[in-house]
Amino acid sequence: MASSTPSIIRPTRRTRIVCISDTHNCTVKLPKGDVLIHAGDLTNQGSFSELSKSIQWLEKADFEAKIVIAGNHDISLDSNFYAEYGQRFHNQEQQDSARCLALLTSSRTITYLCHNSTTIRLQDPKGPATEFTVFGSPFSPRNGVWAFGYERSGPASGAMGEVSTSKAEPSAAEIWNSIPMSIDILVTHTPPYAHCDSCPDRPEALGCVELQKALGRVRPRLHVCGHVHHGRGSERVTWEMGTPGGEVGVERWEDPSPDLSSAKISLVDLISRGGNRPLDSHDVAAQSTVSRNPSMPDPSDSPRKTTLPQFHTQPLRPTGQAGWDDDPGPGPSRPSNSSAGPKGLDRVNSVPTDPAETLSRMGSRRESCIVNCAIVATSWPHAGGRRLNKPIVVDLDLPIWR
Template identity: 35%
Template structure:
């Protein structure tokens, strides 16, 4: 019930690479939870880690959650023992000492490819709860820590529990907030597929500095022919962008916003995409934001897709909705623009009737699941993969009663329809940083969502 939910504010950062508020690189806004999605340092030395964890420890948030990234090389002992001297041949580091250092910061929750339940307990806070998964891994490119080959991706990401509310990964998912200026889409395809199955409220990442921004994904849970399908994606216009702009980078997805999370009808119909003029580029941000002759405002829908909508801009919450079918295979920004140019009208959303029918079958589907032996239901999906027993219906939508869909991911979980992907990279410049003057910084991204009160 709505009365059991309460707005909770997340402040998201990533890829600070030794930068901190005390240096003037960025300012931390107020919030309930601080999340750092990795690349805390440049090369993971003990001194770098101590500086970073010191400012996080001092930050005024009830909960602070941190994962490492590929630059935090000492936090990956296996990698460092093999390659550490390539980075620190003059001053070798002790990985265990670095790991022990982190444990001393009692107010910081450090997640190393693991989950935890969070309970906000302050009397003057929201007193909400959520389950979070955090991981430092990213696809192996070059000689950096926490890398994995593509053939191991399924075993890795299937360890995210399906009841996870917030997913924090250093890598972005493929085609979402992952586009590099020179190297195309760098995200993980398997992680994107896993997000279809889990459908968390937020997927917070970093790694690709130019991908900084936010995208809202509406998942297609009905399609029987295309696996891991997305219905549409909304691209965020950051109100805090621009030199001298004092506005915060704020994204409100709570129930009091005009378009709350998981209420897709309120935002998919509120935009017209008949006039696309191409991407808007800003320093350090290659998010594919599209300009329109209409004001893309968070206002209640007054017309259907394909008709003009105008109105006052609602600060902080602007998205453009695009049909994902023609974009999912786009490799570059140019490919995306070509796909967009052929889409003059947003297709009518016709899944509402079948989705209503889907919701009506949930109790029957759960009853069917209860007939499966408990030991088998508890078997982790990655163990099934390892044993070669993986179902051919993985990632397939439809009605759970039919037996032709991804039963585990869909049954009883029809309320999870949408995920907001947030790339919170603070460092706008790309590696390597040859000169201090070349460093440019983004603002932290503030996200408001509703979570259950415990």
């Protein structure tokens, strides 16, 4: 009779992650850390000059790893959207979408993710020597004419001028079902439904229902997002053990030093020190009796990718109101005779769920931390002036790779 494979809990070490989003051309002082994450909306309208300035700022930042995704305002990075509607932005001075994208993809210090994942291994001798798998996606529910949009589903469906989408366009469920189970950190532009997604002038939660469901399945240690400026903050979600989904508790983090003028960092401390309760999110790994040949490549170094949804946007009802995250105001109206259609659409590949992997995740990761790290605190037209938030710093235990 075959013996069962012994399991071990992987040792971890504190890793400091600095989280920002929705900078909209602003550059703020960044606290020290090991990893920098930007969850989208680097710019107001994604022009080459805007992107150049934002990327130069990020490239100069002193972090061992820097992870960046786009947001709905970084319109030139969504090539299909920009081909259809780009001429209506930038005072009709068309930008070169490929050249804009190359600013990120050719960067030597930035890891740009666009609905795909990769494994980051921190190798600085002075650093924590930890590793993590991160999945990043720019998509968010449509709100006006902006990039990387999809039709909203759930309680807020139809509330912001959406129309029925083509059958060829991936649904919200298809998009978020493509998140791999293997990730430690999830970075999305949109927040999940009912978590860090409230806005004082709207009664409904503004996050994505299908993303919320995916969180309950994947249970990342950390989920970094933005998009809803007023939702800035952090929540610790406790999951029901042994069952996909099933939130059984939520703890809201209170920023001890929200004032931008304060020298104190806005710290979400998820490690065990000073009496803190560490995040209950460990991995149980099978202990192999076979040693890996050090001359062979480590499979964890290879990016894990899913098929990026290539959206051809559908006509929407013209909007004359600013969206709750729209920094420069609403985009141009879509013409009623738009020719946008499903031609050339690539479907999202749903990631098959391994029952054993699912059971392992359901039985080990009891908590996830969600962080909305929007830097711009106000929404267009910024009554009383534009106000800025601090970056949010997260201390998180991650697996040691050495």
